[in-house]
Amino acid sequence: MQTNIGMRFNKHDYLNAFFGIVLTCFLYSCTFDYPKTEISAINKIKLPDTADIPDTKTGEAIRYGLELFTRTAYYLGPEGKVMKLAGNKMNCKNCHLDNGIRLYSNNLIESYLKYPQYRAREGEVLTIEDRINNCFERPMNGKILPYNSVEMRAMVAYMRWLCEGRTASYENDTLHLGIVNLLDRPSSIENGAKIYADKCQRCHGADGQGQITPDKSTYTYPPLWGPNSYAQGSSMHRAITATRFVKWSMPYLPNRTAPQLSDEEAFDVVAFVNCDSIHPRPYRPLQKDCPDLPNKPIDFPSGPYLDSFPERQHRLGPFKPIKAFYEKLK
Ligand code: HEC
Ligand code: HEC
Structure with a gap:
């Protein structure tokens, strides 16, 4: 995330910013489905066929x-x-x-x-x-x-x-998952349950078990929890990673590359889906994962951690204080 803190503004900047906002609102209203930046990103990148x-x-x-x-x-x-x-x-x-x-x-x-x-x-x-x-x-x-x-x-x-014809750096993460802004409050499991009923349940089921194909070989809609879903410690079991996926990809639509949920909705529904006490999933011992504590992902759902924030905060946030703690170490 870029911040403008510490920058100096003059009169021209304010005028530019004002017209910029008016123009952005106008452009955004023309492209309700695809915010402008996404259109340019999609046009610029030649996707493999x-x-x-x-x-x-x-x-x-x-x-x-x-x-x-x-x-x-x-x-x-x-x-x-x-x-x-x-x-x-x-x-x-x-x-x-x-x-x-x-x-x-x-x-x-x-x-x-x-x-x-x-x-x-x-x-x-x-x-x-x-x-x-x-x-x-x-x-x-x-x-x-x-x-x-x-x-x-x-x-x-x-x-x-x-990857044919592309270059990439080790750190490049621009295409992989979309952006989410961290919230200033913990994710709400209760609110997530409502969003789930409203926006996810019709495909993934009230019981989260998805929908198996008639021949039972695989899923038309994959399960989100339970014994047939992703195991604990999967990247999809991490709050921020899963939120980045869900915000930009769900509810599923073919060829859709624009977010359909707000940051709040996405964090809350993920908190509900990934809540281990309501929704058990295949167990994996996680204590030995991420031995490099200073670089452990801040949303890894299981300790030990170098910081003293509770495990619950690593699952539900707010994540900004945790992020700040690790940035200070570097
Ligand atoms: C219109 C049906 C539909 C709706 C509504 C929908 N999904 Fe999905 N979801 C899918 C399909 C289909 C896939 C698998 C995509 C594929 O295989 O191409 C998927 C995949 C997923 C995955 C990754 C696979 C897995 O099972 O873990 C997650 C996580 C997910 N959806 C979460 C959600 C959440 C959360 C919502 C509500 C905000 C939601 N989905 C709404 C159809 C839907
Ligand atoms: C339940 C969801 C899920 C399923 C199923 C899944 N993955 Fe992943 N995969 C992820 C997530 C989430 C990430 C990492 C996201 C992150 O942290 O950047 C990932 C990362 C990867 C990466 C590393 C990408 C990178 O640029 O670093 C590869 C390679 C990969 N998966 C291959 C596979 C293959 C092959 C399969 C099938 C055998 C598979 N995945 C099945 C969720 C899934």
């Missing part, structure tokens, strides 16, 4: 990787045709919308370029294969995909193809 996957042997691997992203349960789920790895019947694309291509929805078009990368959760440098396996173990609540398998190579080939 799976129709362009080459007709070569490498292309075959890329296409198989894409297939594994889309139909993970079919190939690698609890009754997978190739291997029985995942502990639930979700698919990678359930959280990486449009198979990792949709902006701000756990987009993956720069990911291959960012690894090997140091990750605070493990306190180690991870390869792209390690990172893929993180998602097999946590959100998919399963076992790792063998590093040398045809399937791992295919998934990596697909991820490499997604």
Whole structure:
């Protein structure tokens, strides 16, 4: 977040700001669905088109990787045709919308370029294969995909193809998830329950179990909690990460890349979905996660922490004081 604190303003700046606000309001009213910045971002970025996957042997691997992203349960789920790895019947694309291509929805078009990368959760440098396996173990609540398998190579080939023609820095996070502003109050589980009933329940169900396909092989609407959903300590189980995804991606609409929820609504509904006492999910021991305490994500739901804010505040906020604590350390 950028702040203007400490900047000096003169008369011209105030005039410019005034006309800027008038112009912004006008432009915004013309583009109710897509705020101006999002339109320019979408136009500037050439997104990968799976129709362009080459007709070569490498292309075959890329296409198989894409297939594994889309139909993970079919190939690698609890009754997978190739291997029985995942502990639930979700698919990678359930959280990486449009198979990792949709902006701000756990987009993956720069990911291959960012690894090997140091990750605070493990306190180690991870390869792209390690990172893929993180998602097999946590959100998919399963076992790792063998590093040398045809399937791992295919998934990596697909991820490499997604980045074709791009450059990225290790820190680049602009496309991956959308922005949320941290609240000055704790998230409200009670308010979240109301938003859930209003905006989520018709697809994900009153019981949060989603909707399984008629042949029971996977989900039309994936579950948000319970034994068939993502495990504790998954990135989706972290308040800020999940809020960034939900604000920009839900309620689900095809091709949508603009937020449909306010920051307040998104934080509150995530607090309700991720509340472990109301909504249990697959257990993972989390105490050994993130051994690098100064760099532990501030919304990691389980201690130990370097700070003395209660665990509840790491789950529900307000996050600004926690963020300030760690910024001071640096
Ligand atoms: C329940 C949701 C969920 C599912 C299912 C899921 N992921 Fe993820 N994945 C995430 C989230 C959330 C992140 C990290 C967001 C963050 O912190 O930036 C992530 C991150 C990743 C990254 C690292 C991206 C980067 O740029 O650092 C890769 C690679 C990845 N996932 C691959 C997969 C694969 C392959 C599958 C299927 C086997 C999968 N994911 C299934 C939620 C999910
Ligand atoms: C119109 C139906 C619909 C509505 C309404 C909806 N979702 Fe979803 N949601 C989906 C679909 C479909 C997916 C999987 C997307 C895919 O596979 O391409 C999904 C995926 C998700 C995921 C990631 C996968 C998982 O199961 O963990 C989360 C989290 C999520 N939705 C939360 C919400 C929340 C919170 C709301 C309410 C604000 C909401 N959704 C409203 C259809 C919907």
